[in-house]
Amino acid sequence: MSLFGSAASSAATNSANTAGDLSKDVTVSDPPEDTVSDLAFSPTxxxxxVSSWDKKVRVYEINSQGQSQGKLLYEHAAPVFSVDFSADGTKLVSAGADKMAKLCDLxxxxxxxxxxxxNAIKCAKFFTPPNSNEALxxxxxxxxxxKYWDLRQSTPVGSVTVQERVYSMDVCKNLLxxxxxxxxxxVIGLNEPSKFYKTLQSPLKxxxxxxxxxxxxxxxxVGSIEGRCAxxxxxxxxxxxxxxxxxHRDPPQGNVTNVYAVNDISFHPQHGTFSTAGSDGTFHFWDKDAKHRLKGYPTVGGSITATTFNASGNIFAYAVGYDWSKGHQGNNQQYPNKVMLHPIQGDECKPRPNVKKR
Known part of the structure; x- marks a missing residue:
């Protein structure tokens, strides 16, 4: 069932309220040389x-004006797919096609x-187990x-076998x-990390x-390759x-509707609203509780491959690059490759006021 359908399809008639502005977005200096695979802000x-297919990890310092400066650069032996900061902001983990994860002291x-x-590590995340102060x-x-790792040991402290290759993974509090x-x-409860709390097939086809x-x-x-979110x-x-x-679908043209992959979903740390970003080069902010699109933004000129909010929720970072959704023939030397910072203004990400009587 498409409960957002009316909001999305009526965007043209409601454009004054939902049309977003990209004019204040700032480009990060000295971006990666190939498509960005993941973005992560420090919590502190x-x-x-920024991790990239160019086999490098870069860390940028962003000042209050949104200007960026390179702080750290290191390499893996193959493309890097994932980056994440520790809760105290002192460490960074990166992992990728070289089948290993590295820990960097900032x-x-x-x-x-x-x-x-x-085989390749698609995702690496820090978490703190229940009743523990030690990050794993x-x-x-x-x-x-x-696999679960205590950073003081060279072998995993736990492992669970899943049905197929891991494509995406996220952790929040005790939920993996x-x-x-x-x-x-x-779905895994981190109080019992070695077993599944629940297994389901995606509600998306x-x-x-x-x-x-x-x-x-x-x-x-959940985001899928055919322009749907669950x-x-x-x-x-x-x-x-x-x-x-x-x-992330074009308006129907006759019997044809172009659909695009939803490449990333990021939740706002304060408001609990969320973004979707896709191969169509657009991002949108949504309120899941009100089933409402808050803002939709014009195309940024290339596929958006990764997104994240900073800890205070006043910066939304998004990476523009080729995601191979149109095969090798869709790639060319002129294709944009950059990381952008979007300042969150006013009520862009604030939940919609609930006018219904409960």
Whole structure:
């Protein structure tokens, strides 16, 4: 069921309210030399980590005017797919096609290998287990396993086998969500990390591109390759709140509708609203509780491959680059490759006031 459909399709008649402005967006200086795979902001300050297909990890310092300055650069032996900061902002983890995860100390720039898989690592995330103050690392790989790592040990402290290659993974509080090939989604409670709390097939009919946890960890969003997003709650008692909606689609031309992959979904850290971004080169802000599109932005001139909000929620970063959605023939030397910073203005990401009487 497409409960956002009316909001999205009526955008033209409501454009004064929902049309977003890109004029104040700022380009990050010295961007990667190839498509960006992941973005992450430090939880403690405005440091932006960027992983790329050029095998490098870059960290930029963003000042109050939105200007960027390179702070750190290091390399992997193959394309890097994932970056994440530790909760205290002192460490950065990166992982990718070289089948390993590296830990970088931001103060010294020193790196060490902290994880390994039998195939590429698609996702690496820090988390703090329940009743513990010690940060652990979780990695998801194309070798069809999810592994847990204590950074003081060279072997995993736990592992779980999933159905297929890990395509996307997110963690929030005690919730870990793993999206794999063949549309499997595994929900894991980090109080019992070695078993599945729940396994389901994606409510979307096509390949999963991204899973992203709600900020309150009560559920997650799923994005697929065919311009759809699903809102999914963990507990059965909330199942009536589950729904999916169409996005990142061109208006129908006769019997043909061009649909685009939803490449990333990011939740606003304060408001719990969220963004979708896709191969069509647009991003949108949504309110899942009001089932309403808050803002939709014009195309940025290339596919958006990764997005993230900073910790205070006043900067939205998005990467523009080729995502191979149109095969090798769609790539060329003139294709844009950049990281942009969008300042959040006014009520762009604020939930819609609930006018209904409960």
């Amino acid at each position: 300050q405005d440091f932006l980590a 103060a010294t720039g020193q790196q060490q290998q902290v994880a390994a898989h039998d 690392l979780v990695t998801g790989s194309w070798d069809k396993t999810v 969500v793993v999206g794999t090939a063949d549309r499997y989604i595994n 096509w390949q999963t591109r991204v899973v992203s946890c709600f900020t309150d960890a009560s559920g997650f969003a 809102i999914q709650y963990v507990e059965e008692k909330d199942a009536s709140l589950n729904f999916s909606f169409k996005c």
